[in-house]
Amino acid sequence: MDQQTLDSWGPQEKPAVMRVSEVTAVISRLLDTPDLTNIRVIGEITNFKKHGSGHLYFSLSERQGAKEFVIRCTIWKTAAKYLPWTPEDGMIVEAFGTINHYEGGGQYNLNVTQMWQSGAGEKALLIERWKKELGLKGYFSPERKRPLPDYPTRIGVVTSETGAVIHDIQNVLSCRFPVEIVLSPTAVQGPTAHDEIAAAIKRVAPMVDLVIVGRGGGSFEDLFSFNNPIVVEAIASCPVPVIAAIGHEVDVTLADLAADVRASTPSHAAELAVRDRKTELEQISQIKSRIVRRLLSRMEQADEELNDLRDRFLPVRMERRLAERRQNLVDITDRMSSVSELSLGRLKVQATELRARLEARNPAGILMREIPERRIRVADLDRQLSHGAGSFLARYRAELESLSKILEARSPYAAARDGYCIVLRDGRAVTSAGVLSQGEMVELKFRDGAASAVIEQVKPNEEV
Amino acid sequence: MKKYEELVSDLKEIVKKIEDGETSLDEMITLYEQGSVLIKQCEERLAEAEMKISKLSKE
Numbered sequence: 001m002d003q004q005t006l007d008s009w010g011p012q013e014k015p016a017v018m019r020v021s022e023v024t025a026v027i028s029r030l031l032d033t034p035d036l037t038n039i040r041v042i043g044e045i046t047n048f049k050k051h052g053s054g055h056l057y058f059s060l061s062e063r064q065g066a067k068e069f070v071i072r073c074t075i076w077k078t079a080a081k082y083l084p085w086t087p088e089d090g091m092i093v094e095a096f097g098t099i100n101h102y103e104g105g106g107q108y109n110l111n112v113t114q115m116w117q118s119g120a121g122e123k124a125l126l127i128e129r130w131k132k133e134l135g136l137k138g139y140f141s142p143e144r145k146r147p148l149p150d151y152p153t154r155i156g157v158v159t160s161e162t163g164a165v166i167h168d169i170q171n172v173l174s175c176r177f178p179v180e181i182v183l184s185p186t187a188v189q190g191p192t193a194h195d196e197i198a199a200a201i202k203r204v205a206p207m208v209d210l211v212i213v214g215r216g217g218g219s220f221e222d223l224f225s226f227n228n229p230i231v232v233e234a235i236a237s238c239p240v241p242v243i244a245a246i247g248h249e250v251d252v253t254l255a256d257l258a259a260d261v262r263a264s265t266p267s268h269a270a271e272l273a274v275r276d277r278k279t280e281l282e283q284i285s286q287i288k289s290r291i292v293r294r295l296l297s298r299m300e301q302a303d304e305e306l307n308d309l310r311d312r313f314l315p316v317r318m319e320r321r322l323a324e325r326r327q328n329l330v331d332i333t334d335r336m337s338s339v340s341e342l343s344l345g346r347l348k349v350q351a352t353e354l355r356a357r358l359e360a361r362n363p364a365g366i367l368m369r370e371i372p373e374r375r376i377r378v379a380d381l382d383r384q385l386s387h388g389a390g391s392f393l394a395r396y397r398a399e400l401e402s403l404s405k406i407l408e409a410r411s412p413y414a415a416a417r418d419g420y421c422i423v424l425r426d427g428r429a430v431t432s433a434g435v436l437s438q439g440e441m442v443e444l445k446f447r448d449g450a451a452s453a454v455i456e457q458v459k460p461n462e463e464v
Numbered sequence: 465m466k467k468y469e470e471l472v473s474d475l476k477e478i479v480k481k482i483e484d485g486e487t488s489l490d491e492m493i494t495l496y497e498q499g500s501v502l503i504k505q506c507e508e509r510l511a512e513a514e515m516k517i518s519k520l521s522k523e
Contacts, residue, residue: 149469150469151468151469151472153468170515170517173515177510178513178515179515180515180516180517181515181516181517181518182517182518182519182520183517183520184520185520185522186522196522200520200522203520204520277510277513280506280510281507281510284472284475284503284507287476287479287499288503291479291482291496291499291500292496294482294483294492295492295493295496298492299489302489
């Protein structure tokens with residue numbers, strides 16, 4: 001290219017100055033060509049946004065290795081309402097439209113009037129279906145996630161033997177914590193890749209503590225095998241924990257979801273798989289100093305204890321102790337004798353007191369003092385008693401008399417005064433003539449005596 | 465041969481016992497000796513760790 005800088009123009013003639021509007025007009029004219037009018041473009045939807053106004057904004061993109069091609073797109077509200085499905089990031093679509101130059105924004109857009117999901121869009125739908133089905137089996141649930149081993153000794157790596165993945169993992173592991181790596185090679189894309197990946201996982205799992213399933217970045221199509229249920233099931237049923245590192249951070253395959261841990265890249269997976277050797281060494285040296293410090297302080301303590309004991313065993317100290325004890329003994333003896341003198345005097349006084357109190361209680365003395373007094377009291381009581389008794393007797397006698405009068409008035413013999421008598425047979429009153437028989441002996445009882453009689457004849461009343 | 469993981473967990477157990485106030489001095493000395501051996505082994509293991517790579521056949 002023979003481009004010139006402003007400095008290098010020198011005396012030559014400068015090009016005419018153009019206005020922005022003039023340049024814009026040129027661009028618009030150039031873009032207005034049959035090559036960019038009513039074209040069909042295939043690409044992946046990215047940065048999809050639905051504006052409040054109803055217009056849809058997104059990009060169509062295509063990746064080729066590390067390079068990415070992007071065209072900005074618009075679908076106006078009027079066209080959007082005829083779109084029978086909702087676009088989403090990641091969908092592969094065919095868009096029909098015309099390139100327009102947006103002069104106010106200095107941008108060109110593909111103004112899309114019609115759009116279809118291409119085969120990859122269908123694949124996206126298929127992944128959604130698998131995700132739902134496998135999700136129901138619990139393959140993606142957080143409870144299934146297993147912790148990674150702290151210090152794996154052998155790590156299985158399921159990836160392509162030619163790709164960068166295995167090298168990245170080797171590099172990281174050799175820096176952090178070298179361990180044994182078992183590479184289980186497999187195709188990572190293509191029509192049979194899913195079967196190969198699943199088989200590679202199953203093959204390596206029994207030999208290792210941890211499996212890394214890895215693949216570098218790629219298109220949606222490239223990563224598609226890692227969504228296959230066969231791969232997902234191989235990961236979910238793997239006997240050891242699995243780290244998945246598939247595609248870039250933004251690409252989430254079903255294999256990523258089923259793994260115990262998801263890493264953003266293969267290098268990241270290797271970092272997660274092992275600890276850093278340097279940190280480990282530091283930790284161990286910390287442990288070492290902790291042990292030493294603790295032991296030293298314990299020994300110091302023991303030393304102090306021993307010194308203390310030794311001091312206490314010194315003969316001078318023993319002598320002093322003995323002297324102290326002896327003095328103690330003297331003190332005690334003194335106190336004992338003084339105490340005994342004192343208490344003897346006190347006891348004597350006490351005894352005298354007690355004797356006096358005892359004397360006061362002597363029953364003989366009490367009787368001698370109290371008999372005359374008591375005799376008078378007894379005579380009093382006697383007098384009171386006989387007086388009381390006399391009046392009682394008079395009252396009883398009067399009562400008795402009145403009672404015997406009442407009794408007499410009620411006596412059966414009271415009637416006998418008027419000529420009646422009671423007939424008794426064998427001591428019992430006879431109340432009917434019918435019970436008597438001729439010749440029987442009866443007794444007649446009167447008020448003032450009795451008579452014996454013999455029944456001559458029994459005459460019962462006929463009408464009775 | 466014991467795994468590195470086992471060495472570390474043995475070592476942690478020893479530290480715990482040494483830092484426990486109940487342990488007698490004699491016991492502590494024995495534990496210290498054991499711990500020193502373990503530390504040496506761990507350090508050696510870390511220093512000696514080497515990467516080995518093996519490859520399975522596809523079949």
